[in-house]
Amino acid sequence: MAIKPELLDELLTDCKTPGDVDTLYSQLLQRMINRSLEAEMTAHLGYGPGENPGKEKRSNTRNGKSKKTVKGTFGELEIETPRDRDSCFEPQLIKKRQIRLAGMEDKILTLYAKGMTTRDIELALKDLYGVEISHTVISQVTESVMDEVRAWQNRPLESVYPILWLDGLTVKIHHGKQVSNKSAHVVLGVNLRGEKEVLGLWIAETEGAKFWLSVLTELRHRGVQDVYIACMDGLKGLPEAVNAIFPKTLTQLCIVHLVRASLRYVTVKDSKAVVAALKRIYQSATAEEAAAELAQFEADWSGQYRAVVRLWRNNWDNIIPFFQFPPEIRKVIYTTNAIESLNMSLRKLTRNRRIFPNDESAIKALYLAIRQASRNWKMIHNWKPALQTFQVMFGEDRVPLNLVY
Numbered sequence: 001m002a003i004k005p006e007l008l009d010e011l012l013t014d015c016k017t018p019g020d021v022d023t024l025y026s027q028l029l030q031r032m033i034n035r036s037l038e039a040e041m042t043a044h045l046g047y048g049p050g051e052n053p054g055k056e057k058r059s060n061t062r063n064g065k066s067k068k069t070v071k072g073t074f075g076e077l078e079i080e081t082p083r084d085r086d087s088c089f090e091p092q093l094i095k096k097r098q099i100r101l102a103g104m105e106d107k108i109l110t111l112y113a114k115g116m117t118t119r120d121i122e123l124a125l126k127d128l129y130g131v132e133i134s135h136t137v138i139s140q141v142t143e144s145v146m147d148e149v150r151a152w153q154n155r156p157l158e159s160v161y162p163i164l165w166l167d168g169l170t171v172k173i174h175h176g177k178q179v180s181n182k183s184a185h186v187v188l189g190v191n192l193r194g195e196k197e198v199l200g201l202w203i204a205e206t207e208g209a210k211f212w213l214s215v216l217t218e219l220r221h222r223g224v225q226d227v228y229i230a231c232m233d234g235l236k237g238l239p240e241a242v243n244a245i246f247p248k249t250l251t252q253l254c255i256v257h258l259v260r261a262s263l264r265y266v267t268v269k270d271s272k273a274v275v276a277a278l279k280r281i282y283q284s285a286t287a288e289e290a291a292a293e294l295a296q297f298e299a300d301w302s303g304q305y306r307a308v309v310r311l312w313r314n315n316w317d318n319i320i321p322f323f324q325f326p327p328e329i330r331k332v333i334y335t336t337n338a339i340e341s342l343n344m345s346l347r348k349l350t351r352n353r354r355i356f357p358n359d360e361s362a363i364k365a366l367y368l369a370i371r372q373a374s375r376n377w378k379m380i381h382n383w384k385p386a387l388q389t390f391q392v393m394f395g396e397d398r399v400p401l402n403l404v405y
Contacts, residue, residue, distance in 0.1 A: 030077040037091055041082035044089050060086045149367045153200055157223040161189035162390055166232040168207035169346055171362050172355045179355055183207035185215055194383030198370050203359050209237030216245040233257040234315050253318040255282050265307045287323040328385040345373040
């Protein structure tokens with residue numbers, strides 16, 4: 001809708017600052033909402049204010065208005081909701097008992113997903129928008145997410161996920177008067193269409209193969225029948241747990257995790273050179289070439305970083321399956337875009353929040369962080385060639401031919 005310039009000039013006559021413009025917008029929004037609610041009542045009754053309703057519509061009439069304050073992005077709005085004598089009018093734009101405009105909840109959940117506490121959010125909304133929302137109300141908004149979390153956690157899954165990443169991160173949670181470290185278990189998958197998807201989120205006392213076995217069993221019950229490759233960290237017993245539920249699955253130590261674990265022993269000064277040397281290992285064409293590169297790494301760095309050499313030597317049997325795959329699948333397995341973007345979001349959350357009051361609070365925040373991160377996800381790069389290779393390696397009984405071509 002085009003507004004005449006002279007009308008705009010008149011509206012902006014007394015606006016000297018951006019805050020004045022926000023106030024003007026708030027007043028216009030308030031007037032628009034009140035007019036829209038009046039229009040809803042007209043549609044409900046079938047006639048407008050001051051009009052003759054006719055005998056057939058005379059049974060229900062207008063019965064004044066009720067006033068309430070609604071909080072929005074541009075401050076507080078005084079809303080007048082029309083009433084009818086039969087009390088059957090149900091406004092849709094601003095519903096009964098609604099005290100916040102649509103969008104404010106999204107802002108609260110976004111800030112919560114960034115790791116802010118309810119009191120932090122309360123202060124932020126007041127500073128940014130001039131809206132005072134108590135931390136109790138904010139808690140109610142975040143609490144409403146739990147129904148969504150439960151539905152998400154129990155949703156049916158697809159029957160085939162070519163690649164899964166099994167990852168765990170530490171979260172600090174209050175337990176009585178003490179703070180304990182717990183492990184948040186995250187399963188990230190790639191479906192047959194090349195789309196990334198977090199299959200679930202679980203919190204336990206520690207990250208252990210036994211608990212991962214229960215997680216994998218749950219995935220099986222939710223519909224997952226086959227996994228081609230499962231990538232994981234170096235947790236003892238985890239490959240066996242995977243194969244107990246999915247016997248045909250190839251298990252692979254996640255290269256990203258291995259490199260990150262290696263750098264814990266390396267000084268900042270040497271990190272660039274060490275990463276380059278490690279890259280020559282996992283980017284080798286064959287397992288034999290990789291073994292030669294590892295031997296060269298040991299010769300160059302064992303004096304300073306024997307722990308890194310030992311880490312790669314001890315995990316070598318779970319590294320070399322990687323080399324049977326062609327380049328298009330290797331890139332998908334070790335790409336940092338798949339798992340690291342998610343890890344970055346979750347670790348940023350745990351750094352900002354530091355300590356959660358209980359398991360449920362941690363689940364809510366991690367879920368919201370996952371939801372926020374997944375909005376920017378795209379299809380895995382070069383997925384079609386990878387899928388064709390899967391079809392050659394595993395056969396048509398595991399990789400449907402109509403999905404490949």
